[in-house]
Every structure is written in structure tokens, then in C-alpha cells.
Amino acid sequence: MKIAILSRGPKLYSTKRLREACKDRGHDAKVLNSMDFSINVEEGYPDLLYKNRRLPNFDAVIPRIGASITFFGTAIVRQFEQMGVCCLNSSLGIITSRDKLFSVQFLARHNLGIPQTIFVKERAAILPAIQKLGGAPVVIKLIEGTQGIGVILADTDTVAEAIIETLHSKKQNVLIQQYVSESKGKDIRAIVVGNKVVASMRRRAKGDEFRSNVHRGGTVENVQLNEKYEKAAIRAAQIMGLSVAGVDMLEGKRGPMIMEVNSSPGLEGIEKATGIDVASEMVQFLERQCNIPEIDLRQRLTQDKGYGVAEIHIMKNSDIIGKTVSEAGFRERDIVIMSIKRKRTTISNPKATREILLGDTLLCFGKLENMESFIVKSRTRRRRKKE
Ligand SMILES: Nc1ncnc2c1ncn2[C@@H]1O[C@H](COP(=O)(O)OP(=O)(O)O)[C@@H](O)[C@H]1O
Numbered sequence: 001m002k003i004a005i006l007s008r009g010p011k012l013y014s015t016k017r018l019r020e021a022c023k024d025r026g027h028d029a030k031v032l033n034s035m036d037f038s039i040n041v042e043e044g045y046p047d048l049l050y051k052n053r054r055l056p057n058f059d060a061v062i063p064r065i066g067a068s069i070t071f072f073g074t075a076i077v078r079q080f081e082q083m084g085v086c087c088l089n090s091s092l093g094i095i096t097s098r099d100k101l102f103s104v105q106f107l108a109r110h111n112l113g114i115p116q117t118i119f120v121k122e123r124a125a126i127l128p129a130i131q132k133l134g135g136a137p138v139v140i141k142l143i144e145g146t147q148g149i150g151v152i153l154a155d156t157d158t159v160a161e162a163i164i165e166t167l168h169s170k171k172q173n174v175l176i177q178q179y180v181s182e183s184k185g186k187d188i189r190a191i192v193v194g195n196k197v198v199a200s201m202r203r204r205a206k207g208d209e210f211r212s213n214v215h216r217g218g219t220v221e222n223v224q225l226n227e228k229y230e231k232a233a234i235r236a237a238q239i240m241g242l243s244v245a246g247v248d249m250l251e252g253k254r255g256p257m258i259m260e261v262n263s264s265p266g267l268e269g270i271e272k273a274t275g276i277d278v279a280s281e282m283v284q285f286l287e288r289q290c291n292i293p294e295i296d297l298r299q300r301l302t303q304d305k306g307y308g309v310a311e312i313h314i315m316k317n318s319d320i321i322g323k324t325v326s327e328a329g330f331r332e333r334d335i336v337i338m339s340i341k342r343k344r345t346t347i348s349n350p351k352a353t354r355e356i357l358l359g360d361t362l363l364c365f366g367k368l369e370n371m372e373s374f375i376v377k378s379r380t381r382r383r384r385k386k387e
């Protein structure tokens with residue numbers, strides 16, 4: 001394949017390793033600087049220029065988009081997607097994972113374990129937010145920080161309040177987060193490729209530092225994850241829409257607490273700590289991904305009027321509880337059930353004989369109008385209770 005590695009640093013460890021891995025597997029790889037592209041948006045002919053020349057054809061793209069160029073970098077990836085070129089991570093996945101608020105909002109509903117996080121804008125809301133987290137110490141984070149920069153541990157409520165006020169006055173968006181003290185100074189980085197964890201390490205902060213980032217002097221060691229941590233990492237990457245991700249987790253009292261999901265995880269620390277050829281794992285996955293490229297469902301589905309994807313929650317008054325998929329009459333009403341979410345498991349492509357239970361969430365594709373007949377109306381949308 002002809003592979004473009006989008007990176008501004010051809011000499012960076014990760015870029016070099018990816019290039020090597022492509023070559024070792026018989027591909028022709030070129031490192032291209034995202035900033036040298038021009039995007040040509042023309043009806044029917046989405047195109048890209050590179051250094052003002054027409055870009056030769058590529059079969060696949062490995063995006064390594066730095067945090068400082070998220071906007072332009074993801075626009076280039078999006079353009080490759082429009083051109084039908086297979087991208088190792090999607091532009092949407094990269095954008096979603098870049099924003100720490102966006103990420104925890106997405107992750108929170110799936111019960112994977114995240115540190116409780118509050119976002120406020122008004123001065124009057126700062127102290128109540130800190131208190132809602134149980135008071136200081138709390139962690140304060142810039143929404144788009146990386147490498148530990150913009151992550152502060154505040155020891156007292158008043159210091160926390162003052163820091164947040166200062167950042168607000170500088171027009172910065174900040175998160176206030178519960179400090180997971182039992183994980184002090186260490187965390188887990190799991191590299192997810194496709195639907196497996198290919199390598200994982202524990203990072204330890206230097207001295208009194210609480211941030212374990214390698215860029216902050218943290219050290220790394222190989223670690224074997226148990227199933228709970230592996231599952232959480234894989235699911236987190238999947239929820240963020242990333243095929244390749246570095247998932248950072250704190251070791252909480254009750255198990256993993258996901259802090260963030262990185263779309264361009266650095267390879268140096270992890271390859272050195274584990275001895276695993278992560279770059280090659282990524283390239284091998286790319287080869288497979290290109291055979292069945294990911295598609296953006298929203299763009300495809302709108303073609304047929306009135307069809308779409310919706311979730312049907314099976315609530316108390318539903319008259320299909322206890323019926324099988326076939327008895328419930330979905331097919332007759334032009335609806336296909338793609339999956340059933342039942343507690344913590346998901347049943348993909350349920351058979352016609354599968355029984356529908358109270359509490360199930362059915363992910364369906366079909367005539368939206370007909371789906372309404374399966375939805376039991378409740379006057380107010382109840383909030384989910386804490387477990
Ligand atoms: N809520 C928290 N509790 C304890 N330690 C934390 C918490 N949030 C972050 N840390 C520490 O700070 C480091 C950096 O935080 P992170 O959110 O990953 O930001 P960055 O994107 O800058 O790496 C983490 O790797 C972890 O060691």
C-alpha cells in the first residue's frame with residue numbers, strides 16, 4: 001500500500017518507527033506535514049494539494065495530529081475520508097478525544113469508571129463545585145492540555161477557587177476533578193489497537209510530582225493488565241471512535257478510572273517499557289482496516305427518507321416485554337434490531353428467537369415513524385440514579 005504518515009516531526013521516535021514498520025511490511029510510506037496541505041472543497045471532487053502540487057494517490061493514512069494543530073490537522077484527515085482514503089483514526093474520533101470535557105461526557109454514561117468531574121463558568125458556582133467533589137484536594141485541568149501541562153493539584157478550597165478564577169479571567173475553560181489519591185503519582189497507559197490491548201505500562205511520577213506523564217519526568221514499566229482494565233481501555237477507545245488509542249487510567253479503589261483517551265499515543269515510552277513492536281501492530285491493523293473501511297453512518301443513512309437509527313428503551317409499560325424479537329413484530333414494521341444492550345453486555349445481531357426484557361435498550365435501524373409505536377412515553381425524562 002501507499003501510506004501517508006501525517007506528522008510534523010519526521011525525526012520523532014514515533015514517526016520514524018511507524019515509517020520503519022510500514023517499510024518492513026512492504027509498504028511505501030511517506031511522511032507528510034499536515035501544515036503543507038491545501039484543502040480543495042469542490043463538489044464531487046474532494047481533493048488535496050501538497051506543497052501546492054496535486055497530491056499523488058494514497059491508499060491509507062496514519063494521522064499523528066499534534067494538539068497544537070487539531071483544527072487544521074483533523075480537517076486534512078476529514079478530507080482524506082471524503083476522498084475515500086482509509087484513515088487509521090477518524091477525524092471525529094481525534095476531535096472528540098482532544099477535548100477533556102467532551103471525553104468524560106461521552107465516557108460517563110457507559111459506567112466504565114471516570115473521576116467525577118464538574119465544569120462551571122460562573123464565579124459563584126466554583127466553590128459549590130469544589131464542595132460537591134468532597135472539597136480539596138481537587139484536580140484542575142485545562143480542557144485541551146497535554147503532557148501534564150495545565151493539570152494542577154490544589155490542596156485547599158480557597159487555592160482551588162483562586163486558580164480557577166484566574167484561569168477563567170484568562171478565558172480558559174477548566175475542569176474541576178475529583179483527586180484520585182489512592183493512585184497518587186502513578187497511572188496506567190494501555191495502547192489499544194483495533195479491539196485489543198497490544199501493550200500496557202505503569203507510569204510513575206518523579207519525586208513529589210502527582211502527574212505521571214513521561215514529559216514531566218515520569219518513569220515507565222511494563223505491566224500486565226487484568227481483564228477489567230483491558231475491557232475498560234478497549235471500550236473507552238471504541239466509545240471515542242478511535243481504532244488506535246492510548247488510554248490513561250488511574251488505579252482507583254474500585255478499579256480503573258479513565259482520565260483520557262489519546263488519539264496519537266507516543267510510542268517511545270511504551271515500546272521501551274514493554275519491548276513490543278507497537279508500530280507494527282498499528283500497521284498490521286491498518287492493512288485489515290482498509291479491507292473494511294469505517295463509514296460514517298450519518299452520511300449514508302439520510303439518503304433514504306424516513307429511515308434512521310434510534311434506540312428503543314424497554315420500559316415498564318412496554319407490551320413487548322417477554323416477547324421474542326420475531327413476535328414483537330419489528331421486521332413487519334420495517335425495523336431491524338442491530339443490537340440489544342442488556343445491563344453490562346451487548347447482544348449483537350440478536351436472533352429472531354431472542355426474548356426482549358425489561359430494561360433492554362434496542363439499537364434499531366428502520367422506518368423512524370414506525371419506531372415511535374414501540375416507544376413508551378413517559379412525561380419526564382428521569383435521571384439515572386447513582387449505583
Ligand atoms: N483526577 C486525578 N487524580 C489523580 N491524578 C490525576 C488526576 N488527573 C490527572 N492526574 C495525573 O496527572 C497526569 C496528567 O493528567 P491528564 O488528564 O492525563 O492530562 P494530560 O493530557 O496533560 O496528560 C495523569 O497522567 C495523572 O498522573
Ligand SMILES: [Mg+2]
Binds near residue numbers: 213248260
Ligand atoms: Mg495524559
